[in-house]
Amino acid sequence: MRQKEKVTIYDISKKLNISAATVSRALNDSNRVSLKTKELVLKTAKALNYQQNALALALKSGRTFNVGVVVPYINHTFFASVIRGIEEELEPKGYHVIICQSHEDVNNEAKQLKTLLNTHIDGIFISVSKTTEDVKHIEEVRDEGIPLIFFDRKKDISGVSSVTINDYEGAYNATTHLIEQGYKKIAHIGGDHKLQIYKHRYDGYVAALNDHNIAIDENLIMQVSSTVEAGIEAVKLLMKRKIAFDALFSASDYVALGGMRELRAHGFKIPEDIGVVGFSNEPFTKYLERPLTTVGQTPVLMGQIAAQVFLEQISDVKKNVQVEKKVVLSPELYTRDTSSKKGS
Amino acid sequence: MRQKEKVTIYDISKKLNISAATVSRALNDSNRVSLKTKELVLKTAKALNYQQNALALALKSGRTFNVGVVVPYINHTFFASVIRGIEEELEPKGYHVIICQSHEDVNNEAKQLKTLLNTHIDGIFISVSKTTEDVKHIEEVRDEGIPLIFFDRKKDISGVSSVTINDYEGAYNATTHLIEQGYKKIAHIGGDHKLQIYKHRYDGYVAALNDHNIAIDENLIMQVSSTVEAGIEAVKLLMKRKIAFDALFSASDYVALGGMRELRAHGFKIPEDIGVVGFSNEPFTKYLERPLTTVGQTPVLMGQIAAQVFLEQISDVKKNVQVEKKVVLSPELYTRDTSSKKGS
């Protein structure tokens, strides 16, 4: 099965006995072609089912109408949803979205960026891996002049735009909510501060306690990975150390879930004895028998806005203006069953 | 910020005072170039940081090393996981994955295929939308000679390969499991038979009942959409009609979840009074307080195998052999809490 041979502007030019240049101009609605030939060309183009060869155009113009997205894993709900947002925003403009996974490994991330550059992408969206500390590979992309946009997990690099959520605010609101519900000793199981998001969530938690004159107790604060098992272990450790607390603010829904399991195993009732708030609004949180209160991140919107920032950026590049836009979205607290002291 | 100008084979050829043709041959390790110049070229290429221009190559060769994937929504766990499998299998071979969404709309699907063809993709993976009945747009892709692979949701089109799971077997095993646990009147809330997967699940359910000499009761069988709400409504309807049953096999985890909620609202205990089995092994199923028994589909594996079928196919195309490969994966029943009559 061989491929059908495609119709080119030369086929049209031969058929009409005019030059390919004129055909090209006619198709691009140039004012240097008479109306008569323009119509003729358009008609024959339609008749022959002419399709512009995107590759030839890309080679000539340098624009491929492809963008790359680099995420740790594409099947994590959050990232998949951001990608959905990007795709839906860019698709109507004729762009295609190429996806790459870093597997949370900085070397992979660098490799993906390199091959993306070689594919002559028009822009790159990236959420950095957990292991990304050195950012040379990212600066290289910037220095190539390719529009680059961070989303959610960013690094502070000059000349690179970003779309993130206000993790600080999300954590602050979540913690404040717990305080307002009457909880007094609030533990925080967070994530590795190498990722800004976890640092900011920690900061928000601390600020909320400070603002309500609650002393920070280092014994109540931990950093673990974002898994159910880690949540179980973390609570086990707190129990073993006999550290009392009446609420748990976790930087991860998975950790919150694990934590709740372990707490229940120890006979605590949620939310009566211990209130729990998670982070991310993972789909499972609302399907639990006692739906989990959590901080929602509007990932689809994040993707859409990242795409908009990209579109702005490429129009600015044309004007030879360099921009560095930082968009910070507000998170939303989904108040559900696990955080109202009186039960629901 | 203008883009860095790229190094081409002409830059190398000028530097070495040889022709670009020789440079090209040297880089491709042709045996028509002397070892001396080969080494020289390779050295200068490295020194100048030469990167082959993928676009020029694609224009010349007709191969882009891009493949397209069309799914209803990329942020549905199942599809995202299949895409992950495809990406991980093809990435080492130098391919990039372009994603497209049909939004469960056949017109969108057709449009996406058309723009993918125009992007000169090397192959297309597709899981059809719910509204896809007419398959002309898919046949067109096949007729263009582009390798095409269905995954999960397929249509019967000659000359198109597919990778699916054995929905019949999955349903048969799930139903048999319920029977073996002692449940006798098993309801089936399935999906629209326009999608083969739902028809096959229905068939498997029926076959299991037949094989165990249980009469089929049409009153216990429904077709609804795959949502929690639909599950609630379906059970409500059964209750209203006072139709007794002691087990529920749902073709969707979401429907199973909604069904369980409604059943509990009516005072039924799960699994003691009513056993429940879902389908898909959605992530939330294992996080429920009573984890849901469900049929797992190994989506990542499905993606990997689809990618392998694609790779085989393009090597066969070279040999001018036409193949139509149908791979059917076996599902796995995850036996959890909701289906053991004695409780767990």
Next chain:
DNA sequence: TATTTTTATGCAATCGATTGCATTTTTGTT
């Protein structure tokens, strides 16, 4: 050394579309 064979290299076309510059055709003016 002369001639054939082998090996290495170059020329120029090709993949399609675009575009600056030159040329031809048409239109308008006197």
Next chain:
DNA sequence: AACAAAAATGCAATCGATTGCATAAAAATA
């Protein structure tokens, strides 16, 4: 009718890499 101005079209190079065919250089043979 003659000429200037304007409009329409064509030529050929360009974007990089590849490749069939021709030629040049080196090696092998007589």
